[in-house]
Amino acid sequence: MSTGLVDAPVGAGVRVVAVSRSPAHGFSKPREDAIRLLAGLGVEGDAHAGVTVQHRSRVAVDPTQPNLRQVHLIHAELHAALAEAGFDVGYGELGENITTQGIDLLRLPTGTRLHIGTAEIEITGLRNPCVQIDQFRKGLLRQLVYRDALEALVRKAGVMGVVLAGGMVRPGDVIETVLPALPHRALERV
Template sequence: MPTPSVHSTHLSSKHTFSKTYTPTITLLPGLGVQNDCHSGQTTRHQSQASTNPSAPNLRQVHLIPYELFRDLSSQNITIQPGELGENITTYGIDLVSLSKGSYLYFGQGDDVPIVQVTGLRWPGPGIEKHSKGLKEKVLVKARDGKVVSKVGIMGVVVKGGEVSTGDLIRVVEPQGTRVALEPV
């Protein structure tokens, strides 16, 4: 597997399905991506905020593996990084196989931004509006029969700082019992 790294970074100040490429994003502890519409201590996801606006925001940062775009391309579906609403497109990490509670360290050294993985992103109706037939391509059956979403993971910012295209990523999984990711 290649060295885990940041392929690209994206944000949007408005609730649009896709996010715009920017070479660097700033992570704010306990909030998310600075100037992004999903930043905040309580949920900012529109459907969740309408039913429980005081719920903690477990979807501060959305990450998708670049490998998904290559896989979709091989199925004649052309989607570019940022189009599926992610803040960080990664390279070289099987994100959906991580354990809940895993830590992602961005950059080198000790003083780097850290995101803790909270769960899977589950595709809503917007994914079909964006590209007809895409939802069936990103929901797959796992060996145990459960349906798994391939459209990335969600996390919360534990330590803030800048994340830039090309940054290395170090993954630290929690000790003890492994907990499979569930939709958040």
């Protein structure tokens, strides 16, 4: 029986296409030539970096929660699908730090590790899209979160992770994917 999870992709086509960060809490993040990942913290100079949760809605609930959302990744294929649906959304404009290509991030199991140069990220879960997306582009939220034919909630706004090993990340960097030991657990929102 299929779990719906993806096998580890391999090849030079699995790479970083853009990197972004912002020191201010806001929706979009400007693109950069490179970002530095800091072990246990996140993206250097990014508002969401920290040992404890930095997302304002999460801080309001419990500011002592561990930060499982240090790095936000979205696959470039989502940007292409949004363009086909009539939404012109550039890399970083959905708040992601790393835009990838050639890997179905949403189907990776919890605990997957992504090696990018000397940096290593562990995937912790799915980003939960919020109403800010419709404030950015009216109608966009329906493209990123909806119920499927079986009434299961589908979240497509990328994945979140924590930094296990620091290092520089640049567009063009190859991504090596290491799946966790079996049994695999599907991603849930974090």
